Structures are given as C-alpha cells and as structure tokens.
Amino acid sequence: MKHLILTAIIAIPGILNSQSLSDLYKKVSPSVVVIQTKEEIEHSDGQVSYMGSQGSGVLISSQGEILTAAHVVNNAEHITVIFHDGKKFPAKVIRLATVADVALIKLVYFDNQYPVAELGDSDLADVGDDVFIIGAPFGLEHSLSKGIISGKSIEKTRMEGFTFAEFFQTDAAINHGNSGGPMFNSKGEVIGLVSYIVSESGGFDGIGFAATINVTKQLVVDSDKRRWTGINGVLVDKELAKLLNVPQPGGILIQSVVALSPAFMANLKGGNVPLRIGDQEINIGGDIILEVNDIPIISEENIITFFKSTYLMEKEERNSFKLKILRAGKVQEVILQFAE
Template sequence: MRRLIPLAGVVLLALACSAVSTIGPGSSPTATPVVIVAAPTPLPPEVLQAADAEEQIVINVYERVSPSVVHITSRTQVFDFFRGPVPREGTGSGFVLDTQGRIVTNYHVIADAEEVEVVLADGTAAAARVIGADAYYDLAVLQIDVDPSHLRPVELGSSSDLRVGQRVIAIGNPFGLDRTLTTGVISALGRTIERESGPALGEAIQTDAAINPGNSGGPLLDSRGRVIGINTAIQSPTGASVGIGFAVPVDIIKRVVPELIARGRYPHPTLGFDAYELTYEVRPNPDGPQKGLWVVRVAPGGPADRAGLQAAALRRDVRGRLIIVGGDIVTAIDGRPIATRDDLTLYLEAHKRVGDQVQLTVVRGSETLTLTATLAERG
C-alpha cells in the first residue's frame, strides 16, 4: 500500500559548505543561514465562506438521503460442467420509495435472481420479492416487509427543468462500498443509450459523477437532495468510471413505477409491424425513398394491420440473395421523419401511450399515403 505523506509547507535552507567554520585574523565571519518559508496567501473570508457553504450543501444532502439508499444482493445458481450448481452473487443499489417497504432499483440488478436481499442503512436485512419490472426502462420495484420506522423514503424531484452544468450527487454501493457519495454535474441531457441487445433507451441524463459497478439502481440527486434520476449505465473501455455515466430521468420513474406496482409491468405502445431499415440494412431503390422502414411483416389484427399497412414479399434469387418485393415504406410518424427502428421506438416511448393515435406517412409504389393507427400494448 502506498503511503500518502502530507506536505505541510516548503522550507528552503541555505546550508554552509563546510561542517566547521573558524573565524581568525583577517577572515570574515560565516554568513548566517537564511531560512525562507513559503506561506500561502490567505484567502479572503468571503471566499472561505462560499467554499464552506458549497461543502455544507453536499454534506446536508448526504446526511438526509444516505439513510434512504439500500444495498441489494441478488443470488442465483449457475451450472458448471465439473462442479455442478455453483452459487453466484451480484450487488447493486436502490432507494426507499415509501414507508410501505417498496424499493426502486434497476432491472438488471435483480434480473434472473432466485433470491434478493435488501440491507437498509441501519443494518436491517430483509428478503425482497419483485413486484414489478421493466427491462426496457431498466426499472424494478421490490417489496420488503419491515417496520416502517426503519424506512426513510426519498423525495422525488422533476427532470423536466434540468440544465446542463447543474450540480448532481450520486449515492450508491460501488464495488460493495456502502453508501458512497460522488459529485459532478449534468454533462448532457436527452442522451440515447445504445444497448447490446434490445432497442435503445432515450432521454437519459449524462453525468461526470463517478458511477461504477454497484452504483446501479442508486439515486442521482440535485442540490436539494431530490431524486432526479436512477443511475443505470456507464460508457467505459475499462468497466470502471471514466466520467461518462447515465441515469434514467425521474419523470420516467414517476410514470413507470406506479404501473409496475399496480400491474407488475409497464404497457409499452406498439404499431405491430416488423421492418428493415433502408440504407442501413437494405439497399433502397434509386427512384424511391432513401431512408425509412420497409415493412416486411404486419401482425394480424394489430394496429398497423387495422390501419391498412401492407407488408412486402420476401424472396430469394438464384444466388440465394434476399429480394424484397412490394410493401409499404414508412418514412415519418406524426410528421417526424424516421430512418431506424430505434427512431420509431424512441418517439413512441417518449410521446405516446397505449390507445393514442398516430399518423404514418407511407410510400406505396409511386404514391405517398397517410394512415392513421391506434397504438396497442406490446406483447
């Protein structure tokens, strides 16, 4: 372990060249060594007061909110060819939503877990059950049964009025280190998180507050200690924080979590069709749209089917290459151009709900049509 040595000051000593100096007739006395002490210029009192106030804000937020942050351990078993079933544990963070024992965390913290344990700030441990989860928004709600006196709910803020540069505070359990605080600012808003599997997640908050493995599910707070997001992901070549972290905004939490509590799931809107992305996945016809979604399957009885959307026929030529014949190309929704499946998903998730109507701009051969569809719940 490296030792950290504090540097109290800098002392420069003018040392005599010889160990002993003799004063004799005709000789000059040895000059008295000069000691120079470098002292920092005192800061004005108002600067110190401002610094103290900044620190006190963070201290107060931590003292008020850290009792609301919980440590979550998920346990499962994996099969090893030589050793058979092997227990595996994962850890994450979460926060107390209410005095009824509901805990909010990330879906990936508890995904596939056979057992989930929650440890509160006062050391109280309780078995938890999952009462609702949503993989798309990476949110889950747990239920624990403890005396309400052990529970300190958080205060939910708003993410609609956030601004880049605003101070943020993250509290979580990185690498199992309980209730660790880190600070930073909002680096950007409205980010899209690309994922290895599944559609992209939009509207994310980007922050440079250190987010590491184990922080997942912990709260991202404003200077008043209100939750403005839930820490979800990082972008890193090393797997540890490099100053690019992402949080799901609290306005999404306030929309999704009540559905998870009431129904166990969140109803995502869908149009009910599959498509290839022009230019990115298939080569467009030179005289047709260059970007859009080329419909290749329409779910029978779904919104797109009822709206009259037509799917293309898929064939293979003699060389086995896929040929798309006919079919509609969706180029815009509610007047907003779309080029990818993620464009469509992000628009529906951010602006529409199940039962809402949308206007689809469709190219069919040489015609451009407008179709009206009523969104259904994604299965």
C-alpha cells in the same frame, strides 16, 4: 486588509456548499439501500450453481417500495435489501422495464422506521446542474460522489408522445455496485437512477448514465401496466433466426427464467447450451417467443408496439398474455398469467 476580506468572502460559498452537501447526505443517506441478489445458473451438464451480485436502490414509500435498476434484479432468484444500520429484509420484484433499466421492488415485510426519499421533477434539471450519487461501488456502502449533469439523452418511439427511455449523462463517479442507486439534485430530491457507464478502461472514465425519475415514475411507479415476467431474453435477428430454424425473421430467445415468476409458472424454458456469436455469448436450447397477444415479435418496432398496446388495455386484460412459442421445433401456445 481589503485583500484579506475579499479572499475570505470568496471562500465562504465553497464552505457553505460543502456544509450543505454534508447536511443533504446525512438527511437522504438512510433512504439508500444495498441490494444483494442470488441468481440460479443451470449448466449444460445439468448442474446448478448460484451467482451473487450487488447493487443499490432507494426507498420511496412507507410500504417498503424501492427503486433500482432493472439489470440488478431481473434474473434474481432471491433479493435481500440491506439498510444503513445493517438490517436486512427480503424483497420481490413488482414491476420492471428493461427498456429504461428501471425496476420497482417491494420488501416482503417492513417495520417502516426508515426515511423515504423525495422524488423530484427531472424535467426541471438542466445540463450543468450539480448532482450527487449515493451507492455501494465495489461494496463500499453509502459512498458519495458528486458531479454535474453533462447531457440528456431522450429516446422516443415513432409513436408520438411515448417515451422509450431517457437518461442523464453525468461525470459523478459511478462504478460496479452503484447500479440502481439514486442521483440527487441540490435539494436532495431523487431525479435519476444509476444505470451504466461508458468505459474503455473497465472502470469509471467520466461518462455515466442515470435513468430519469420522470420516466421511471411513468414506467414502474405510477402505472401498473408494466409487468415483470421473470424472463431474461435476447432479441433474435434475421441471421440468428435462420441459424435456429425459427419460422419467422425474429423472436425473443429465452436465456433463463426466474424461479416462481409468472414465466416459471407458465412452464417457459430457458437455454442451457452456450453459443458464441462474435463477441456475444448466448444460451440456446430454450423457448423462443414468436408472438405476444397475436403481435409477431420480429423487430424492436413490434416489441414497442406491444408495449404501447398494454397502455390501452383494461386492467383485467393485462392479467394474462397469450404467447406463441417455438419449443424443440414445434410451435405451441402458452398463457402467461399474472397475480392480482
């Protein structure tokens, strides 16, 4: 008899945890959204096609603000947000930080009938803590996966106190379509945004990463200092600079420009001639950014220096950036203007 009682007592915690997770899922799931995007692709023959993709996100304010991964929306011409009841809303990018793969988008209109997720404190999370993720892996909307925090990776610049990026490693299942979806702690608070996986199979191999919510807040929520330009670019190294006849040992080669973005309004041009270098394929023929506000873009350190400098600018100074670009062999200056 005592053995039966002991067995029942041991089983109770598992039942309670299962019920608790079920309750938490029901509570927070309506704040999780599916994000569908459409990107315009210009080919070397002048033809234009559209490519659609899908990710996830989480509603964080009654004004229709949503957090997601930067790579989900960075190149999007059109963004559609779908809630759990099937209602769809158009959205636009407000702020974006590719260095940490986080973005803030906002619904163009919103009827404010959905619950807002609560943001936690990711600094309080430890390795071994239980977490769960809600997203749309392979289009399976509002799918739940559970795991633990397996590790924590912090990347800082050489400048004291400036966090470049910070990620939680997790064994909670992450697959295509989960990107940008929220990672919740055992209280149902968002402590991370799904970013990427490390995989040899192409699917989930037990190692996934989520950008921490504290760095996300610092970069795109609590600050208006991180601007979305609409530029998709790659860093030019010394070898590529020589190949492209760039008059300095680096720059940013523009791959594409999102329609109606600040970069589009500044008449910046993306490339349309594919070039394979090793296992990487890039598009050449577009503008190459040489300087931003007189800071030469010759290394990752210089880019970080520019990011750091924006935090010291007055608000009015951040409304426009001066770019020096290389276009068709000639150096030009353009002004990248941001709306108020």
